Amino acid sequence: MDPHDDPMAKYRAKAAEMRAALDREMAEDEAKGAAMSAVSEHRGGTLRLVAAMAGIAVLSLAIVGFGITLVGMSHHDFDDAHGTGWAVVEACDRHGPVTNQGFGYWDSCRFTVRWDDGTADDDLVSDGLFASADIGRDVRVGYLDRSADSMELAREDTPPRPWFKWIGVVVGIIGGLPLLVIGIMISLLLQRK
Numbered sequence: 001m002d003p004h005d006d007p008m009a010k011y012r013a014k015a016a017e018m019r020a021a022l023d024r025e026m027a028e029d030e031a032k033g034a035a036m037s038a039v040s041e042h043r044g045g046t047l048r049l050v051a052a053m054a055g056i057a058v059l060s061l062a063i064v065g066f067g068i069t070l071v072g073m074s075h076h077d078f079d080d081a082h083g084t085g086w087a088v089v090e091a092c093d094r095h096g097p098v099t100n101q102g103f104g105y106w107d108s109c110r111f112t113v114r115w116d117d118g119t120a121d122d123d124l125v126s127d128g129l130f131a132s133a134d135i136g137r138d139v140r141v142g143y144l145d146r147s148a149d150s151m152e153l154a155r156e157d158t159p160p161r162p163w164f165k166w167i168g169v170v171v172g173i174i175g176g177l178p179l180l181v182i183g184i185m186i187s188l189l190l191q192r193k
Helices: 007-072 162-192
Strands: 083-095 106-115 120-127 138-146 151-155
Touching: 007 162, 120 151
Parallel strands: none
Antiparallel strands: 083 106, 083 138, 106 120, 138 151
16 A cells, blocks of 8 residues: 555654644744743833832932931031120921921021120021020020021020031931932933933
8 A cells, every 4th residue: 555545644644743833833832931921020120120229219318318317406516606696586487397407396487686796687587496495585696607598506505516417417428329329320221221
């Protein structure tokens, strides 16, 4: 019998073709699956990276805020004053718990100063130097410096703590470095796309 006419031979050839086609399909499906899992892993990796960077940024901002709080607690030295006088606090507004002055509550107070040389400065505003408990009281202050929009004063009853300023600056720099790194990473990623 001719092998071309043999039904079993035809059946075996057809089965071999089907097996080869099935093997090709399975190989293609595996390749597609590997590519899809790589894309899926990349998406998950990107999401994890963004979440980690956001967490680090929030933690860094909290550390910077703590540094700003320490700087604000340092106070000026009354002994460095160029002139002295008595301040009378007229009104205060409470701010907090998180502001540009750091963490915690502080008062922004309107006050008048009568200087020892007989002059006076009216309707001044100071952030954090006075508190609402000082309203109506005479508070001894010293004049340190004046800028275009504010006057630097020191209270006689508040001791200077310059080490708070230095510690606050160091803490702020430590907290700011990760923010700088994240900013550089984001700019590099945006340039790459």
